Amino acid sequence: MRLSRLIGDITKDCESRGDLSADITRLVMDSREADDFSGGLFFCIVGASFDGHTAAAHVVKRGAAALIVERFMPQLDVPQVKVSSMRVAISKIAQTFYDYPANGMTMIGITGTKGKTTTTYLLKGILDTAGLNAGLIGTTGALYTAETITRDGSAQKADKMIPSSLTTPDPIELQKILRQMADAGVRAVSMEISAHAIDMNRFDGMQFKAGAFTNISQDHLDYFHTMENYWQTKRKLFTEGFVRAAAFNADDEVAQGMMEGVAIPKVTFGIREDNSDILARDIDTNENGVSYTLCVNAASLHGMNDSVRNGSDSVRINLRIPSTFNIYNSLAAVSVALLLGIDLETIARGLASVRSVPGRIEPLDTHTPYKVVLDYSHSPAALESILEEVRRFTKKRLICLFGCGGDRDPYKRPIMGEISGRLADFSILTSDNPRTEDPFAILAEIEEGIKPTGKAYTVIENRRDAIRYALNFAKEGDIVVLAGKGHETYQEINGKKYPFDEKVVVQELLSN
Numbered sequence: 001m002r003l004s005r006l007i008g009d010i011t012k013d014c015e016s017r018g019d020l021s022a023d024i025t026r027l028v029m030d031s032r033e034a035d036d037f038s039g040g041l042f043f044c045i046v047g048a049s050f051d052g053h054t055a056a057a058h059v060v061k062r063g064a065a066a067l068i069v070e071r072f073m074p075q076l077d078v079p080q081v082k083v084s085s086m087r088v089a090i091s092k093i094a095q096t097f098y099d100y101p102a103n104g105m106t107m108i109g110i111t112g113t114k115g116k117t118t119t120t121y122l123l124k125g126i127l128d129t130a131g132l133n134a135g136l137i138g139t140t141g142a143l144y145t146a147e148t149i150t151r152d153g154s155a156q157k158a159d160k161m162i163p164s165s166l167t168t169p170d171p172i173e174l175q176k177i178l179r180q181m182a183d184a185g186v187r188a189v190s191m192e193i194s195a196h197a198i199d200m201n202r203f204d205g206m207q208f209k210a211g212a213f214t215n216i217s218q219d220h221l222d223y224f225h226t227m228e229n230y231w232q233t234k235r236k237l238f239t240e241g242f243v244r245a246a247a248f249n250a251d252d253e254v255a256q257g258m259m260e261g262v263a264i265p266k267v268t269f270g271i272r273e274d275n276s277d278i279l280a281r282d283i284d285t286n287e288n289g290v291s292y293t294l295c296v297n298a299a300s301l302h303g304m305n306d307s308v309r310n311g312s313d314s315v316r317i318n319l320r321i322p323s324t325f326n327i328y329n330s331l332a333a334v335s336v337a338l339l340l341g342i343d344l345e346t347i348a349r350g351l352a353s354v355r356s357v358p359g360r361i362e363p364l365d366t367h368t369p370y371k372v373v374l375d376y377s378h379s380p381a382a383l384e385s386i387l388e389e390v391r392r393f394t395k396k397r398l399i400c401l402f403g404c405g406g407d408r409d410p411y412k413r414p415i416m417g418e419i420s421g422r423l424a425d426f427s428i429l430t431s432d433n434p435r436t437e438d439p440f441a442i443l444a445e446i447e448e449g450i451k452p453t454g455k456a457y458t459v460i461e462n463r464r465d466a467i468r469y470a471l472n473f474a475k476e477g478d479i480v481v482l483a484g485k486g487h488e489t490y491q492e493i494n495g496k497k498y499p500f501d502e503k504v505v506v507q508e509l510l511s512n
Contacts, residue, residue: 001024002021002022002023002024003020003021003022003023003024003041003066005096006024006093006096007020007081009093009095009096010088010089011194013085013089014083014084015081015087016082017079017080017082018066018078020115022078024041024065024066024097025040026041027093027094027172028040028041028064029052029172030042031055031058036063037063037064038063038065039065039171040063040065040254041064041067041068041093042055042064042067043067043068043090044056044060044067044068044069044090051397053069053070053073055072056076057341064078065078066078066081067079068081068083068086068089068090069081069082070082070083070086073400082396083268085201087200087201087202087204088201088204090172091171091201091202091206095175098179099179100441101171101181105182105187105188106132106189106257107183107188107191107206108208108211108212108340109191109203109208109210109211109216109237109243110138110190110191110193110212111192111211111234111237112214112215113215113216113217113218113219113379113381114214114217114325114377114379114382114385115214115215115325116138116139116192117138117139117360117376118321118329119329119332120136120190120191121136122329122330122350122354123333123336124143124190125331125350126143126334126342126346126350127190127342128350128353129353130337130342130350132188133184133187134186134188134189135181135186135188135189136191137169137174137177137178137189137191138192139167139192139250140163140357140358140487141161141162141163141165142161142177142181143159143160143161143162144162144189147184160184164177166196166197167197168192168194168203171201171203171379174202190336191208193237195223195230195233196223197202198234198236199223199224203242205300208242209244209245209339210243210245210336210339210340211237211238211243211245211246211336212332212333212336213238213248213252213255213258214252214329214332215250215252215328215381216231216247216252217379217381218379218380218381218411218412219379219412221409221412222407222410231254231257232455234258235257235258238266239261239262243264244264244265245304246267246270247266247278247332248265248266250268250270250275251276251328253273255268263340265303265304265339266399267335267339268300269332269334269335270328271331276507277296277300277335278295278296278331278334278335278338279294279295280292282418283324283327285322285323288320288322288468289318289321290322290323290327290330291316291317291319292317292327293314293316294314294315294317294334294344294348295313295314296313296314296338296344300467301339302313305339305341305342305343307342307343308343313344314427315345315347315348316506317330317348317351317352318348318351319352320354320356321354321356321360321361322361323389324389325385330351334351358372358487360376360487361375361386362374362375362376366506366507368471368510369476369477370474370476370479370480371479372480372482372506373479373480373482374486375376375481375483376484377402377483378404379416380412380415380419383402383419383420383483387400387420387423387424394474394477394478395477395478396477397425397474397475397478398425398478398479398481399425399426399427399473399474400420400425400427400428400481401427401428401430401480401481401482401483402416402427402428402432402481402482403429403430403432403439403443403463403484404416404484405433405434405435406432406433406435406436406437407436408435413446414445414446414449414450415449417429418445418452420450420455421450421451421454421455421457422453422455424457426455427450427455427458428460428466428469429450429459429460430443430459430461430463430467431443431461431462431463431466431493432491434492435495436492437494443459443461445457454460463491467502468509471509471510488500488501489501
């Protein structure tokens with residue numbers, strides 16, 4: 001694709017030098033990506049610790065055809081386009097390069113501190129049941145239903161997974177994934193929208209037919225510094241033209257502030273009586289799932305969903321995934337589905353079709369007299385939620401194994417220590433992803449919070465050894481919660497990712 005066409009959406013906000021007829025065959029953000037950059041358009045990103053302009057000569061020498069810059073570099077004899085916002089430019093150019101894949105699909109954006117992943121999986125179940133080949137993009141990667149035609153001419157559907165390292169992928173990866181989905185016949189995609197993605201303009205230029213706000217609690221303060229900055233950033237999804245209609249968790253304490261000034265059509269959901277347009281009543285929970293009566297105020301959906309009858313419509317919902325908190329996740333999915341015009345019966349069947357969500361209150365098949373549950377909970381609110389939920393079904397002791405990530409919000413470490421000390425019978429403090437930090441320093445900060453609770457705990461820095469200890473320590477009737485890693489299959493230490501899939505680790509330890 002010619003450079004002149006690629007910059008078509010940013011022409012008014014850029015200045016160019018050189019031949020814009022250069023043929024671009026790839027987009028590059030990382031100068032370490034390859035040895036050969038022939039035909040590449042390189043984005044000179046200025047980050048917190050590295051200025052991409054300093055790598056420009058390197059990529060040009062290795063064949064890069066053109067540069068997107070924030071300052072011209074006359075010493076380099078290649079076409080250059082200077083932009084006022086590199087992040088916006090990457091997003092819009094990536095969309096052009098992959099021929100606007102989102103435009104042909106129904107896009108849905110889910111934001112909030114916790115619950116995003118489960119909500120997107122529940123939405124995929126609903127959308128697939130509604131006859132839409134559906135996809136999702138988020139923390140666990142990208143998953144989509146692909147349709148292929150067999151030799152006998154019949155259609156065959158199967159789920160395909162694309163690994164991803166970010167909750168919301170970088171703009172180039174995102175548009176590449178969306179193009180793959182569109183080409184496979186996907187008609188609707190639910191995306192997790194992180195606050196980082198909003199702040200970094202990863203999806204600028206895209207439009208979401210519907211969106212949802214799940215909840216907010218402390219997280220990512222290493223980046224946003226204050227909770228005010230954090231939630232105001234998430235609020236931009238609904239106030240800056242990205243979403244056409246939205247659903248809000250009315251039971252969340254900041255929901256009213258989140259909705260203030262939001263001019264698009266919106267509905268609320270929750271479990272508190274007379275507080276929501278979409279309400280869960282007659283709730284029944286057990287260790288195998290959740291059921292409730294879904295009640296919908298038809299007036300709130302006027303003009304958006306004609307399948308809901310006048311007055312109050314209802315249907316019984318049966319979820320196969322446990323946890324009271326998943327009521328809220330399912331209500332978020334229900335609300336979005338209703339905004340898209342899907343009927344209640346289809347919604348109920350779609351929710352019942354979802355059997356599990358990777359690394360989210362996921363019971364492991366251990367064949368032991370005690371139970372082991374895997375969960376991604378890595379924030380204070382998430383850890384508190386999983387421990388409170390598991391406590392309800394624990395016959396004897398609740399054992400919590402967890403750590404805190406390095407190079408991330410340090411303020412939550414003692415808070416998470418206090419939560420585990422208060423809610424678990426025994427805690428095992430260990431490493432999560434220490435990254436470049438001293439793992440023992442992280443553990444010491446967690447201890448500051450757990451010591452005042454007076455509860456028993458031990459510190460075992462090596463996570464594999466810590467899991468071995470937990471499995472040996474557990475007795476009949478106990479439940480062991482492995483918190484923090486969830487679906488992740490690696491552990492990041494000193495800038496390197498080592499294979500570490502807790503499902504595999506547990507099976508290996510039990511078989512020895």
